[in-house]
Amino acid sequence: MTSIRTLAPASVWGFFDTICSIPHPSGHEAELRRWITLWANDLGLVVQQDEIGNLLIKKPASPGMENRKGVVLQAHLDMVPQANAGTQHDFTRDPIRPRIDGDWVCATGTTLGADNGIGMAACLAVLADNTLTHGPLEVLLTVDEESGMTGAFNLQPGWLEGEILLNTDSEQDGDVYMGCAGGVDANITLPYQAEPAPPGLVALQLNIKGLRGGHSGINIHEGRASANKLLAELLHAFSRFEQVRLSTLAGGTLRNAIAREASAVLVLPEQDQPELHALLAQYQQQYRSEFQGVDDFIQLELLPCALPGRIMNRPLQQQLVRALLACPHGALAMSRTMADVTQTSSNLGVIETRDDHIYVQCLIRSLDNAGRDRVAAMTTAVFELAGATVMLDGAYPGWQPNPDSPIMKLVLETHKDVFGELPAVKVIHAGLECGLLGHVYPHWDMVSFGPTIQGAHSPDERVSISAVERFWQLLVRVLEQTPARVS
The missing domain is CATH 3.40.630.10 (Zn peptidases)
Structure with missing residues (x-):
């Protein structure tokens, strides 16, 4: 009691x-x-x-x-x-x-x-x-x-x-x-194509935390930050460093909640660390300005971690990061007949590296089936171009x-x-x-x-x-x- x-x-x-x-x-x-x-x-x-x-x-x-x-x-x-x-x-x-x-x-x-x-x-x-x-x-x-x-x-x-x-x-x-x-789940699977981590490198864990998260339907139009979308942006920005390689990534825990936290394990030459930290500081400043009043406590960090035994091969790393970057997310259309009502949205809810696969879950919502199906087709196309298998499941009116x-x-x-x-x-x-x-x-x-x-x-x-x-x-x-x- x-x-x-x-x-x-x-x-x-x-x-x-x-x-x-x-x-x-x-x-x-x-x-x-x-x-x-x-x-x-x-x-x-x-x-x-x-x-x-x-x-x-x-x-x-x-x-x-x-x-x-x-x-x-x-x-x-x-x-x-x-x-x-x-x-x-x-x-x-x-x-x-x-x-x-x-x-x-x-x-x-x-x-x-x-x-x-x-x-x-x-x-x-x-x-x-x-x-x-x-x-x-x-x-x-x-x-x-x-x-x-x-x-x-x-x-x-x-x-x-x-x-x-x-x-x-x-x-x-x-x-x-x-x-x-109504809505539909997009369940996405990519085979993990691995190669050994090169010797003589160091590992850093990228952490994104401090976000508000929230309900992927009720809060999606408010412009809250998604840790998974920020993760995709940061990994894409880090791709300018050719020797920065991705081992694992994870973000969010539920497909119907806006991701509050995300992380990735990176492998890189030790001499690249200062530039990577400097770039991350720039992005933290950018995000705190961009999301001021909506997500005021975004925190980005790079911390030393154990060197993993494997990394993604370069084609997989590039395809995955680009697909996550292009994945539809947020309020995508507003109702033409009802003021301030979201018509169609998508939430990049979950990213997980597990065993020999990478799993991604999106929840697509719309007031009409046509809008739902249109965004589902877009999401499917983006990830199939990256070599993923996409299963649309649980469609409801x-x-x-x-x-x-x-x-x-x-x-x-x-x-x-x-x-x-x-x-x-x-x-x-x-x-x-x-x-x-x-x-x-x-x-x-x-x-x-x-x-x-x-x-x-x-x-x-x-x-x-x-x-x-x-x-x-x-x-x-x-x-x-x-x-x-x-x-």
């Missing part, structure tokens, strides 16, 4: 505290799912689990509300595991330690898991509270949303009975979402806005009744599961809203305490106002 249990609404924060205490990164949701199942069984609720691991909990309507449309409250079970360098944390074993900082709850050196733990906690709080008024209720908790939307991809038709979906995975108080981007949505109208009216003002109606450039869920249940009327969460997918993640209270007030009132079924 932590101090966040003293916050209001107590039920939501109590469940969130329990969620934080049970490790649940993507692919490791079983223990949290087990706890929720036992807890729901103790309440006498109907609990079902499908073959992929999605959890469905049903609660009957409040007395007199049996004729209302069935509502599906939806969240995902998993969280993004990210920690700062130097923070020792095993996300499969260690609990998240939430703490209060003014109006915010955050963690220390790691992601908090408010994405989507706060939404999940609100769903459980609704199930637990028999004083609330609502129609027939189902809570759908999906698995592996952050690393592949596996649960949503494998959701079976006919399993759920509701007509309205309230998704809780949005991250801005005062905003209500009616659409989201966007959630197309429905301007005539009855549930959107209800949420807008309820928000105005509760808070005295209308919320902003938006489309989010992130992969909410609504697109996939709506593909399986096309009759669902869907909307997404949630409290303010900043820094999602990074150790800077924090959630607003006051926004959680407002989110809860809105959710409870929307459930009370759910319309009757059309007979």
Whole structure:
């Protein structure tokens, strides 16, 4: 138990505290799912689990509300595991330690898991509270949303009975979402073509750190620095030194997080070190000026390290660096119909040298399939020219806005009744599961809203305490106002 249990609404924060205490990164949701199942069984609720691991909990309507449309409250079970360098944390074993900082709850050196733990906690709080008024209720908790939307991809038709979906995975108080981007993963593999490291040389490790990182959908338009793109630029700049050779490189840990750190091991003649350090100092000054106000703490360093036993042959080194430099990254197109909405983007999320291959992962997002497929083709072409194999995997559709949505109208009216003002109606450039869920249940009327969460997918993640209270007030009132079924 932590101090966040003293916050209001107590039920939501109590469940969130329990969620934080049970490790649940993507692919490791079983223990949290087990706890929720036992807890729901103790309440006498109907609990079902499908073959992929999605959890469905049903609660009957409040007395007199049996004729209302069935509502599906939806969240995902998993969280993004990210920690700062130097923070020792095993996300499969260690609990998240939430703490209060003014109006915010955050963690220390790691992601908090408010994405989507706060939404999940609100769903459980609704199930637990028999004083609330609502129609027939189902809570759908999906698995592996952050690393592949596996649960949503494998959701079976006919399993759920509701007509309205309230998704809780949005991250801005005062905003209500009616659409989201689709996406596709580009998984890239290059054979490591090696040659022995020449004798008489020294090795230096290039480190890029101190970047903010962030969510590859929500933050991609802000122009935050990508450690992987900076790494490509620096390696390309170092190519003017003909004898500087590349042994290994790595950057980022998740394809849906902007890379915060990257590194490479270089082999070079000792006499080239001063010029290399001088060039790196120039780039650090350039980057700090270029990203001022966006990424103010970029740190570049070259440190001595052990001489590796192998280096890349020169053709591979040149092709790889050029491909990474040319790889599409960032906000690539803005919507022509919605102000300040990213239409299409790509994130160079992960670079890894492992055994006899180099692996690269990109996540491409777009509000329309044409934009998604266009950037996927560009990315494929760039890396195939470098001799790589590119596999496009996990393509999922966007959630197309429905301007005539009855549930959107209800949420807008309820928000105005509760808070005295209308919320902003938006489309989010992130992969909410609504697109996939709506593909399986096309009759669902869907909307997404949630409290303010900043820094999602990074150790800077924090959630607003006051926004959680407002989110809860809105959710409870929307459930009370759910319309009757059309007979």
